[in-house]
Amino acid sequence: MEKQPTQFPDRAALVAHVKTLSPLRADDGVSETRGGRAAAEALLAAIDPAAYGHSRNYLDGAVTRLSPYIRHGIVSLNEVRNQALEMGDGKAIEKFIQELGWRDFWQRIYAQNPDWLWHDIEDYKTGFAADDYADTLPQDIAAGETDSAAMNYFISVLKTSGYLHNHARMYLAAYIVHWRRVKWQAGAVFFLAHLLDGDPASNNLSFQWVASTFANKPYFFNLENLQKFAGMEAPCDYHTNKFFGGSYDDLALKLFPDMEAL
Amino acid sequence: MSKLIWLHEDCLRATHQLFTHAQDPAHDKAANAVYIWDDAYMTKMHFGLKRRVFIYESLCELAVDIYAGDTIETLKDMQHRLGVDEIITGKTPNPALKSMMHGLRETVKVSAIADAPFVQMDSPPELRRFFKYWNKAKKNAFLYDGRP
Numbered sequence: 001m002e003k004q005p006t007q008f009p010d011r012a013a014l015v016a017h018v019k020t021l022s023p024l025r026a027d028d029g030v031s032e033t034r035g036g037r038a039a040a041e042a043l044l045a046a047i048d049p050a051a052y053g054h055s056r057n058y059l060d061g062a063v064t065r066l067s068p069y070i071r072h073g074i075v076s077l078n079e080v081r082n083q084a085l086e087m088g089d090g091k092a093i094e095k096f097i098q099e100l101g102w103r104d105f106w107q108r109i110y111a112q113n114p115d116w117l118w119h120d121i122e123d124y125k126t127g128f129a130a131d132d133y134a135d136t137l138p139q140d141i142a143a144g145e146t147d148s149a150a151m152n153y154f155i156s157v158l159k160t161s162g163y164l165h166n167h168a169r170m171y172l173a174a175y176i177v178h179w180r181r182v183k184w185q186a187g188a189v190f191f192l193a194h195l196l197d198g199d200p201a202s203n204n205l206s207f208q209w210v211a212s213t214f215a216n217k218p219y220f221f222n223l224e225n226l227q228k229f230a231g232m233e234a235p236c237d238y239h240t241n242k243f244f245g246g247s248y249d250d251l252a253l254k255l256f257p258d259m260e261a262l
Numbered sequence: 263m264s265k266l267i268w269l270h271e272d273c274l275r276a277t278h279q280l281f282t283h284a285q286d287p288a289h290d291k292a293a294n295a296v297y298i299w300d301d302a303y304m305t306k307m308h309f310g311l312k313r314r315v316f317i318y319e320s321l322c323e324l325a326v327d328i329y330a331g332d333t334i335e336t337l338k339d340m341q342h343r344l345g346v347d348e349i350i351t352g353k354t355p356n357p358a359l360k361s362m363m364h365g366l367r368e369t370v371k372v373s374a375i376a377d378a379p380f381v382q383m384d385s386p387p388e389l390r391r392f393f394k395y396w397n398k399a400k401k402n403a404f405l406y407d408g409r410p
Contacts, residue, residue, distance in 0.1 A: 001336060004299060004328035006321065018311065018318045021299055021330055028311035035319030037275065073273040073352065074320055077380040082406055089404070097403050098396065104380040105395045111355035112389060162312040192308040196316050200307075201355065 031162035033068060033196055040069035049084040049096035056095065059165045059233040067197035068163070070103060077103055103202060110201035116214075117204050118185060125212040126178070127258030133183040137190050141176060149240035150226060151175050153233075162196035167229050173210040174220045178255050179243065184211040218259075222251055266346040267295035267326075268337060270359050273352025273377065274320045280375035284350045293350070295326040296340065298333040303358065334365045341370050348373060381408035 004021070008014040011034075019026040033039075048062045055061030069075045077100050084093050084100075109116060120130055140146050144155035154172045158164045164172070169191070176187040184207040191207075192198040208214035223244040227236045238245055252259065267284050284293040304314060321328055329336050340346060349366060353374040363372045381403045388394035402408050 001329055001331055001339060004330060006326075006328060008322075011319075014318060014322070015315055018315050022301060022304070022311060022314050024301075024305060025309075025311040025314065030315050031312040033316065035316040035321075036323040037320070038323060068316060072271055072317065072320060073275050073278060073377060075275065076278075076378050078378040078407060081380065081403070081408065085404070085406055093404075098400075100380060101396055101399055101403055102392065104399065105389070105392050107355055108387070108395070109389050114355065114357045162310075162316070189308055193310045194312065196313055198308070198313065 029160060031160070031196055033065075033162060035068075035072075035074075037069075037074055040066065040075045043069070044075060044080065044083055047080070047083060047087070047096075049093040050088050052099075053092060053095040056099070057167050057229050059168060059230045061165075063165060065163065071197040071199045071202075106199070106201040106205050109205060116208075117200050120213040121208055122213050124218075125216065125259065126218050126256045127260070128181070128256075130183065133177070133181050135183055135186065137176070137182060137186040138180060141180065141182075142190065146175075147240075148175065148243070149235040149237070150230060150244075151241075153235055158191070158194045162194055164195070168234070169206070170210060170219060171221055171226060171230065173207050174218075177207070177211045178218055178220050184208060184213065218256065220248075220251060220255060222246060222248055264344060264346055265293040265348045265350055266337075266340060266344065267293050268349050268351040269295055269297045269321075269324070269326055270351060270354065270356075271317055272354045272356065272359070274317070274324065276324055278352060278375070278377060280350050280352050283373060283375045294344075295324070296337075297321050297326050297328050298336045299328055299330040300333045300336075301330070303333060306358065333362050337366055338369060341366075346370060350375060352377065379408055 005017065008017065015030050043064055043066050047064045051062035052064070056063055066075060066080060070077060070080065081097055081100055084096050124130060141155065144152045144159065146152055151172060154164060154168045173187055176182050177184050188204045188207045191203050192200070195203065205214055210219040212218040221244065223236070223238060223241055226241065226244055230236055265284050265286060267280065273280060286293065337349060341349070348371045350373045351363065353376040354360065363374060366372050381399045383398055383402070387398045402410065
């Protein structure tokens with residue numbers, strides 16, 4: 001039993017050491033996001049709850065990037081909420097605090113129903129049975145080589161940075177489950193392997209919400225929505241994302257032909 | 263006899279309440295804190311290299327000793343060698359970590375200390391849909407420390 005070093009001449013040396021401790025993962029990439037409390041405190045000091053409230057759904061919105069630190073207890077939800085209260089009150093910070101509530105909600109479910117994490121909580125409401133979905137993630141998704149330029153962009157960001165904006169996670173999760181008809185569990189494992197903030201509860205239960213096994217209806221999107229919220233960062237032109245085109249009603253008929261009316 | 267702090271990936275913060283619990287007025291010296299770098303456990307939890315580097319960097323900012331090995335075996339070995347009579351760790355919903363705590367309790371007292379709650383409620387909320395939870399939680403969620 002050997003004590004491991006905690007001081008390194010530079011980050012590259014730390015990464016090299018972690019690779020020796022992780023032989024099966026030694027060929028993976030490393031995120032530029034730094035761990036530790038100092039990095040978390042810098043982000044905490046920079047939060048803008050009011051701007052978050054009106055811009056959070058846009059990929060260039062005022063999100064905090066605190067999620068990896070919250071996930072590992074480096075900062076607590078309580079600290080983040082208290083910091084937000086210092087910066088405003090009332091309606092201006094309502095959405096910010098509510099999003100912290102989602103994290104609390106998922107964690108409470110995890111504690112109360114750990115069996116829900118990897119099993120369908122309810123049936124799919126898509127008109128399909130669970131057996132209609134593939135068990136494994138297609139290789140083109142894992143490699144970021146799908147027929148959608150936007151999804152390839154999200155996959156590349158996920159794999160290189162270990163972070164995805166929440167709206168991009170929803171788009172990619174919906175693409176995996178509904179457009180490619182892959183079981184949400186396969187997508188959840190893919191996300192957990194790459195996300196710095198990968199949390200079994202937040203990740204898996206969000207996937208179930210998208211899939212409709214923990215919601216009253218499936219979550220999906222159309223190209224207009226993708227362009228509005230992600231177009232400033234991701235390639236969202238029609239020609240490289242054509243199967244997202246059309247109205248929600250048209251897409252619902254294509255994706256869920258046997259689904260009861262929404 | 264002494265206390266040992268076991269940090270796991272849900273509680274990587276020096277201000278976590280488990281450190282307060284570990285303070286022993288009978289001893290001048292603070293309890294040792296350890297993190298067990300358990301490769302098999304991390305693989306089971308789908309932790310990639312990005313996450314592992316993030317965790318290791320976070321540990322380097324804490325007063326914690328890192329040991330590589332199987333979590334239960336390493337902690338039990340420390341318990342015997344150091345005369346540990348209580349292991350203090352962070353409360354977690356993670357069943358794999360809870361199972362480890364259960365295994366350790368065969369030979370030593372294990373205290374799992376909860377983090378400061380986001381919101382305090384008079385009774386458990388309905389967890390079937392978010393807004394059932396939120397309608398109850400929002401009463402205190404906008405208050406400092408989540409309580410009146």
